[in-house]
Each structure stands twice: as C-alpha cells, then as structure tokens.
Amino acid sequence: MRIADGYGKLVPSSVDSAKGGTAAQRVKAGGEAATGAPAQSSDKVTVSAEAQRLAAQAAAGGSKVESLRASIADGSFKIDRQLVASRIVGGGEDE
Numbered sequence: 001m002r003i004a005d006g007y008g009k010l011v012p013s014s015v016d017s018a019k020g021g022t023a024a025q026r027v028k029a030g031g032e033a034a035t036g037a038p039a040q041s042s043d044k045v046t047v048s049a050e051a052q053r054l055a056a057q058a059a060a061g062g063s064k065v066e067s068l069r070a071s072i073a074d075g076s077f078k079i080d081r082q083l084v085a086s087r088i089v090g091g092g093e094d095e
Contacts, residue, residue, distance in 0.1 A: 071077040087093070 068077065
C-alpha cells in the first residue's frame with residue numbers, strides 16, 4: 001500500500017535540513033565530526049571481580065562440555081537414575 005502526501009508536509013529534504021543534514025553529512029568518514037574536530041568518548045567500562053571469575057569459569061567449562069559430548073558420542077556416558085530421581089524430588093538440591 002502506498003500513501004501519498006497530498007499536502008507536501010513530509011518532504012524528506014525538509015526533514016533532513018531541519019536536523020542539520022543527513023547523518024552522512026554530519027559525520028565525516030574516520031569518526032570526525034563535520035567541524036573537523038576528532039570525536040571524543042569519555043565512557044569507561046569496569047568489569048567486576050565476580051564477572052571476571054564467571055568468565056574464567058565459563059571458559060573452563062568448555063572443556064567439560066566437550067568431554068561430556070565425547071562420552072555421549074562413544075556410548076560411555078551413564079546416567080545415574082537414582083541421583084536424577086532424588087534431585088527431582090528434592091527440587092534440584094544436592095543431598
């Protein structure tokens with residue numbers, strides 16, 4: 001469906017000029033603003049010790065996953081049905 005603007009109020013060129021030009025016109029290639037000044041960023045990110053610990057733990061967990069995949073693929077992975085049943089009944093808590 002096509003909508004015609006019969007009143008001429010939504011002319012794209014007038015919208016761009018109201019904003020000071022298009023985004024491509026406002027920012028030059030290379031991250032410099034149209035004024036020629038280099039773009040500045042004062043944002044800083046700090047990663048907590050807990051986040052670093054979790055990231056290291058996740059990276060170490062990758063080898064465990066690969067080990068489980070291999071044992072499932074070769075048929076050596078055995079499920080302890082008693083342990084599964086006790087965790088279901090206990091709400092997932094270790095006994």
